[in-house]
Every structure is written in C-alpha cells, then in structure tokens.
Amino acid sequence: MTATDGGTAARRGGRTRSTGWLAALPLLAFVALAFGIPAVALLLGAFTVRDPQSGLSSYSAANVAESLRGNYLATLLSSVRLSALVAVLGAVLGTFLAQAVVTSRLRALREAVLTASGVLANFGGVPLAFVWIATLGNSGVVTKIFGLGESGWSLYTFWGLVMVYMYFSAPLMVLVMTPALDGLRPQWREAAQNSGATAWQFWRHVGIPVLAPALLGGVVLLFGGAFAAYATAQAMVGSTVPLVTLQIADALTGDVLIGHENIALALSLDMIVIAILVMAVYLPLQRRSSRWLR
C-alpha cells in the first residue's frame, strides 16, 4: 500500500520526505518493540526492589549496590579477568599466526588457515565444550593416554576455560589481523632497511604503530566475545568457576533469596555497562584503522 502511494508521489516529481521515512518505519518500530521494551524492562527492574512481606515494589539502587558487593563482585571481576586474559593471549597467538601466514609464499597455506579461522571463529557454544571435554576432560582421550588425571589436571578450571576460549578467539584475531598485516607495505620495510634499521626497530617504530588500531580493536572484540560467552562455560564448568554469565543464569532460574529476585537484572546492567565501556574504546579505533589500511 505505502509503496504504491509513495510511487505516485514520486512520479509527480520530487519524493517527499515522508516516503523515505515510511520504508524505514517497520524496522524502527520493530527495534523499539523487540529491543526497546526488554531494555526498558531490564533498566526498571534493576532498580526495583520488592518487599517480601508486603509484596509492594519500590525504586531503589539496592540491587545494583548488592551486585557490586561480595560474591557478586567477585564473579564480575573473575569474568573480566578471564576475558582480559583470553583477549591478550588470543591477540598474541592470532597475530603471530596471521603474520606467519601473510609472510608465507604458499598460497594454499594462506587459504587453508583463513578458511579454518573463519570456521573456528564461529565455532562456539556447547559443541566447543564437548570437543574439549572429549579431548582433555576427566575421561577425555588425551587425559587417559597421558594419565593427566593423576597429576592433578582438570579442564574444568579457570585456566581450562582460558584454553578453550582461545579456540575461537585466536582464529578471530587471525581474521582481524590478516588484512591489517597485508596493508603493511613492503616498501616501508625496505625503506627502513635501507636507512639501516634493524627488524626490531622496524616493528617498534613503523609496524606496531600502524597496526595498533587493528590490534586494539581485535583485543576489544575478543574481550567482548569471551565476556558474553555463556553456553561453553555452562556446559564445561557448571559453577566451579565463578562467572557473571553463570551467576545471572542461576539467579534467573530462581537460585536467589526471596526479595532479591532482581539481582539478575542488576548483574545484567553491570555487564552491559562494562561492555559499553569497552566498546567505546573500539568504535573510534575502528574508524582510525580503516583510514590507515586501504
């Protein structure tokens, strides 16, 4: 209907602004409904406390304050620590791998690594956990062959999670860094060499500064991925490693004291704030790196 109406208007010469608005309206309305309402519900709920005796609700910052204390704060910090570690380690491994591929003259190696990175960067969730449990879990094949169980090995720990998260983080970094490393012109290296620079000096003064935006952007991306991951951790460690996503799921399914039901909402709000802070670093950087690398 609107399409035909708009058509007549356009044919009469000059498209009115209302026509343009109309085509975008369904999307805007949809986002307001499917994203806006949950966001508002979350925000209001996080600041609502229900008195268990009277059953009345009132607005207060008690939930948010509680979510930043004691055990809840510990899970939040543990999540941040895990994500930061995964981000930095994944960035290092991913960058070296990307550099190894970029400098290689084997076209097939490059294609294979890039395709595999595309697949593995998307391989997360529960299947990832199962693959690792089959390999290094308590009754995993490698664990049994080398008798790792007796020497105190366990996959279901903080460092086990770091190791598993690297499985999708490092490939993502390869995908981020390969175009950036391709953008390092050989001429720059030649110019540096001709001026008598060592390899270290080249990286210190030319390579790393040019790559810095892509590197930092990649770190932020990996951080976000590890921070938001829930399914893998849930299938692997249950609740032996304190993580904020697991805590939220517990609180959501009713594992909290009466009168504290909205703690899940407050924890979610904390997560969003952290994610936004981290993303605030990423977005301007992304613009800068796209200017450099073309």
Next chain:
Amino acid sequence: MAAIATVPEVAPGPAASRPRPRRVRVWRGIVLGVAALYFLVPMAVSFWFTVHTEGKGLSLGAYTRILSTPGFVSSLLLSLGLAAATIVTVLLLTLPAMLAVRLGAPRLRPALELIATLPLVVPPITYVVGIGTALRGGTEALAATPFWATLIAVQDERFPVVLVLAYVVLTLPFAYRSLDAGLRVIDVRTLVEAARNLGASWPHVLLRVIVPNVRSAIASASFLTLALVLGEYTVAALLGYQTFPVWIVTVSGNDGQLSVALSIISLLLIWLLLLTLSGAGRKRQ
C-alpha cells in the same frame, strides 16, 4: 587481492640482509606447528572419541544413532523453521530501510548504524534477562486485556515467535553489514530512477531491479542468519525452548559419544555454510 600480489615482492628484500630469512622461517615454523597442534588435536581426538569404544573397537554407531534419538527431528525442524522465519523477517525489515536511507532519508543513517551496532554490544544473556522480565511483567499487566492472548501465543512452545523476535535483533548487525556491502557497489539511485522513469512500480523496482543486483549480499546475510540461529543456545535455553542446540545439551547427559558426534557435525555444518558463503561471494566478482 592486490595485497596478495605484493607478498612475493618481499623476496628481494632478504637478499640485501642475509641472516634474516632463516630466522624468520624458524619462528614461522614454530608458530604454525604450535597452532596446528592446538587446533587439530582436539578435532582428531574428538573424532576418535566418537568412533572408538574400549573393548568394542571401531564403529560409526554414534553417528547412525543420531537419527533415531528422540527429539532430533522435532528440534532440528524447530530450529530450521525459526531460521527461515528470522531470515524472511530480517530481510523484509532491513532492505527497505536501507534503500530508504540511500534514496530519501539519509538523515536516518546514524540511527540505522546504531541499531546495527547495539546487539553486538549487549551480551545475549542480558538481552534474555530483559526479554524474560518484559514477558513476565507484560503477562501480569495485561492479564485483563485482549493483548494477553497475543502475549501467550508469542510464547507458544511449538513455534515460539518470541525467539524469532530475539534472533532478528541478534542478526541485525550481520544482515546490515552484508546488505550494506552489497548495496555499496551498485548505484541504487540511478537504478531506481531509471526503472521508475520507465514506469516500473515500486514492488517491481524492489523485486526485479534491486534484489537481483544484491543477490549475493542477500545470500550471505541469509547464511549468516542461518548459522547464528542453528547455533544459538543462550536465548533459547534460558527462555525454555527445545531448539536444536538445547536438545544437544539435553541428550548429552545420557550419551557422551552422541553429543561429541553432534558437535563434530555442527563444526562441519559451519564449514559447509562458510563454503557456500564464499562461493556466493566469488560468483559475483
């Protein structure tokens, strides 16, 4: 492509300083070796885990068992149905909006960019918490009104529309990026104006002029959406629906081999989807 072509140019460089190439090759070998070990061993070992049973020897039983396990067909069909509904909805919503931004309302572009970024910033689990709260609050507040029935219908276990709504939001960034890349390389305004001047109606312009020109972008947006919906666990599990990934976890308790076999299959599925995706991208160039 141009960047790949420049790689061999590095070769004359090492001739100037002789000691470098060997050292470079050594660290490259170490990095590639460590990466190959880290990435390939779990895959190979998992496959071994699914086919080998102590005392029984090798068998592909875990893979043939999948089909006969209760819940496999229904959960897979549910996930595929949700994926189809999500793909159609996300395309119908984003494509007109993106055309509008290019043709008549360029001032909406920042709003669209924001909409396409937000779902990346907000962790899915916090989004589920919001949805759950909204649904519970809505059911309480609207109990006496006709909207209540709608709210219940949206949460129907056989086809939870609420999941489609959530998945559309989660896939918006990917659909937006793919379509944006596709629309960027064609001259939308000229195409539309030419078609309109020749007397084509708006639906005709959209379906016969724009869509064929961005076919591969639409294909890649659809495949990305499919991959996301088929792998999505958090939202479905916490809202309590038996989609395919949730079903995998449900059956994993009884049969370790079966769940690892399913994991390997989902890895292969991602690979296939990605191959199709890059195939669709290449055909165009």
